[in-house]
Amino acid sequence: xxxxxxxxxxxxxxxxxxxxxKDKSVIVMGLGxxxxxxxxxxxxxxxxxxxxxxxxxxxxxxxxxxxxxxGASLGNIKPILVxxxxxFALLTMDxxxxxxxxxxxxxxxxxxxxxxxxxxxxxxxxxxPQHSQNLSSLFAHIPGLKVVSPSSPNDAKxxxxxxxxxxxxxxxxxxxxxxxxxxxxxxxxxxxxxxxxKIISRGTDITLVADSYMTIEIINAKKILKDFNINPxxxxxxxLRPIDEKTIxxxxxxxxxxxxxxxxxxxxxxxxxxxxxxxxxxNKNIISKRIGIKDTPxxxxxxxxxxxxxxxxxxxxxxxxxxxxKPKNMFNKxxxxxxxxxxxxxxxxxx
Amino acid sequence: xxxxxxxxLELYFDMLRMRSVETRIAQExxxxxxxxxxxxxVGQEAIACGISKNLQKKDKVxxxxxxxxxxxxxxxNLNSMIAELFGKESGCAxxxxxxxxxxxLKAGLFAAVxxxxxxxxxxxxxAWANKINxxxxxxxxxxxxxxxxxxxxxxxxxxxxxxxxNILFVCENNLYSVYSGLGNRQAKKRNLVSxxxxxxxxxxxxxxxxxxxxxxxxxxxxxxIKTTNKPHLLELSTYRHLEHCGPFNDDKLNYxxxxxxxxxxxxxxxxxxxxxxxxxxxINDQTINKYIKKIxxxxxxxxxxxxxxxxxxxNKLFTNVYA
Numbered sequence: 036x037x038x039x040x041x042x043x044x045x046x047x048x049x050x051x052x053x054x055x056x057k058d059k060s061v062i063v064m065g066l067g068x069x070x071x072x073x074x075x076x077x078x079x080x081x082x083x084x085x086x087x088x089x090x091x092x093x094x095x096x097x098x099x100x101x102x103x104x105x106g107a108s109l110g111n112i113k114p115i116l117v118x119x120x121x122x123f124a125l126l127t128m129d130x131x132x133x134x135x136x137x138x139x140x141x142x143x144x145x146x147x148x149x150x151x152x153x154x155x156x157x158x159x160x161x162x163x164p165q166h167s168q169n170l171s172s173l174f175a176h177i178p179g180l181k182v183v184s185p186s187s188p189n190d191a192k193x194x195x196x197x198x199x200x201x202x203x204x205x206x207x208x209x210x211x212x213x214x215x216x217x218x219x220x221x222x223x224x225x226x227x228x229x230x231x232x233k234i235i236s237r238g239t240d241i242t243l244v245a246d247s248y249m250t251i252e253i254i255n256a257k258k259i260l261k262d263f264n265i266n267p268x269x270x271x272x273x274x275l276r277p278i279d280e281k282t283i284x285x286x287x288x289x290x291x292x293x294x295x296x297x298x299x300x301x302x303x304x305x306x307x308x309x310x311x312x313x314x315x316x317x318n319k320n321i322i323s324k325r326i327g328i329k330d331t332p333x334x335x336x337x338x339x340x341x342x343x344x345x346x347x348x349x350x351x352x353x354x355x356x357x358x359x360x361k362p363k364n365m366f367n368k369x370x371x372x373x374x375x376x377x378x379x380x381x382x383x384x385x386x
Numbered sequence: 387x388x389x390x391x392x393x394x395l396e397l398y399f400d401m402l403r404m405r406s407v408e409t410r411i412a413q414e415x416x417x418x419x420x421x422x423x424x425x426x427x428v429g430q431e432a433i434a435c436g437i438s439k440n441l442q443k444k445d446k447v448x449x450x451x452x453x454x455x456x457x458x459x460x461x462x463n464l465n466s467m468i469a470e471l472f473g474k475e476s477g478c479a480x481x482x483x484x485x486x487x488x489x490x491l492k493a494g495l496f497a498a499v500x501x502x503x504x505x506x507x508x509x510x511x512x513a514w515a516n517k518i519n520x521x522x523x524x525x526x527x528x529x530x531x532x533x534x535x536x537x538x539x540x541x542x543x544x545x546x547x548x549x550x551x552n553i554l555f556v557c558e559n560n561l562y563s564v565y566s567g568l569g570n571r572q573a574k575k576r577n578l579v580s581x582x583x584x585x586x587x588x589x590x591x592x593x594x595x596x597x598x599x600x601x602x603x604x605x606x607x608x609x610x611i612k613t614t615n616k617p618h619l620l621e622l623s624t625y626r627h628l629e630h631c632g633p634f635n636d637d638k639l640n641y642x643x644x645x646x647x648x649x650x651x652x653x654x655x656x657x658x659x660x661x662x663x664x665x666x667x668x669i670n671d672q673t674i675n676k677y678i679k680k681i682x683x684x685x686x687x688x689x690x691x692x693x694x695x696x697x698x699x700x701n702k703l704f705t706n707v708y709a
Contacts, residue, residue: 062518088518093545094541094544094548096542096545098538099506099510099541099542099544101507102504102505102506102507102510102538102542103507103508103510103511105507106507107511107512107515108511108515109496109497109511109515110511110516110518112514112518129504129538130504130507133499134499134504134508138497139706139708140482141483141487142489143481143483143705144706144709145479145489145491147709149709181708202708202709203709
């Protein structure tokens with residue numbers, strides 16, 4: 036397949052565009068999908084190409100329009116619904132958890148709900164307590180939902196297409212900081228497998244597991260760990276529900292050590308699930324630890340918010356602790372791996 | 387509009403049948419075989435019966451927790467409904483839904499759910515899909531007046547109005563949300579018809595206990611929706627004779643005034659219609675008894691079948707979580 040560099044939002048845009056081109060029943064809906072900013076570029080050109088009957092700006096009625104999406108899916112429409120921040124989806128939890136997730140089960144297979152709900156997680160530039168939460172574990176807790184959380188442009192496109200083609204309600208997480216990251220993406224219409232993680236790099240000493248933007252941090256952590264002759268195996272989960280237990284178990288069985296890096300809060304979260312999978316499936320002593328966002332709301336000011344998140348240095352430091360290595364001046368030495376409050380130097384805000 | 391004798395008899399039979407189903411469920415409930423909450427609709431027969439008489443099979447109906455009549459009036463299969471209440475595999479939802487999740491796609495009863503107001507946007511979404519797909523089918527969404535206190539109701543009628551969707555919103559106003567009367571919930575001067583109109587939805591309020599009124603007026607309204615492709619809201623006043631949830635009368639709890647109860651019992655849609663048909667000699671006791679016998683037979687069969695049908699195998703717990 037012919038590949039070229041695209042950024043994450045271009046990849047999502049291309050995935051949606053190609054799916055709409057192939058299937059007339061695919062529609063896009065959400066506040067601002069046709070506005071000048073086009074959801075960080077992810078809905079660019081769609082209304083021009085597919086018109087007002089397939090790309091819908093909506094009233095500010097999140098709860099109702101999630102219901103509209105469910106209802107439309109019962110009428111042979113495949114809606115892609117987008118919220119510019121996860122937090123707005125909290126207004127729709129009745130429709131997502133009570134209705135979409137259970138519809139197929141509670142009518143015992145008579146009608147399914149094929150919808151994609153895109154949830155964008157904010158970060159940095161003072162987003163604050165209600166614009167930067169990663170709440171993926173809330174959704175991953177619910178049987179009947181699938182929760183997808185890619186980290187690369189390739190997977191953003193491949194999993195977006197897979198989500199649109201899936202017969203179930205899909206919660207599709209996008210970290211705002213990923214939108215401007217580049218990677219090779221095939222031009223063709225292709226899909227990645229929902230429920231399958233990806234081993235980003237093979238290693239023997241410890242397994243590092245993450246999803247979404249935290250995958251980038253563990254890739255950077257590996258660069259630091261090289262200086263200490265530690266060779267980690269890196270797993271990008273890509274899907275949170277169903278979670279790829281097999282790959283995790285196999286890797287940890289081999290390395291004997293695990294650090295689960297959580298994109299959200301640690302307690303009752305995705306990393307807790309990963310540690311449980313290992314604990315329940317491996318019959319030998321495993322040294323394991325989890326790290327994630329500090330156990331507080333995320334404040335606006337960068338002087339505090341920057342400390343909320345794990346980064347390559349804090350991740351590498353945790354790994355070193357598991358190897359009883361206590362290096363000094365990690366932050367000074369590896370400062371280039373510590374992000375500030377913007378994803379890249381070109382970012383000028385405001386969201 | 388004068389309603390033909392044949393139709394009047396059918397309306398009577400349908401109401402009598404629906405009432406008999408609920409009464410039988412109430413009678414049998416104490417045997418503890420139907421182990422799911424039931425929200426019986428006794429006293430509210432005229433609404434579903436009168437409206438459904440004007441619907442075609444392809445028209446779709448959404449309902450809420452008190453859904454038995456909406457299901458039956460739309461032609462939902464009785465055996466599947468009773469089996470669902472018994473939790474049997476032959477139930478309309480394989481026993482996974484219970485009384486609060488009745489469904490019969492063949493009959494066009496699309497869904498019922500107990501979260502107040504929750505099916506309103508889903509019904510609107512289906513009507514929206516119909517519009518996108520150039521289909522003219524009508525969507526009927528039933529809900530109680532409690533639903534009109536939910537934000538999602540306003541969000542939904544707003545959208546239906548903006549997009550000119552073929553929807554009949556039916557508000558069954560029985561004055562109570564569980565034990566809470568209207569006084570604690572709505573301003574005295576609140577007027578759903580004018581609220582709807584101010585949001586661009588035409589609306590009408592009718593006596594929901596008069597089957598002829600409901601039948602004749604909903605006929606006009608439904609025809610109008612189908613020709614103009616614009617939604618309409620119909621508010622119907624009515625009263626539930628039994629407790630909010632369960633087989634009994636709970637008026638000993640004194641949450642409704644005896645005067646009010648007496649007033650509404652006098653307005654019983656079934657008894658009054660029966661009296662009217664007897665007075666006009668459209669029906670006689672002999673025919674009524676014939677109807678009762680026929681319905682009893684049907685109910686005996688449905689209950690016997692539900693009783694003897696199998697429970698789902700335990701592996702069914704895990705089926706149909708995902709499509």
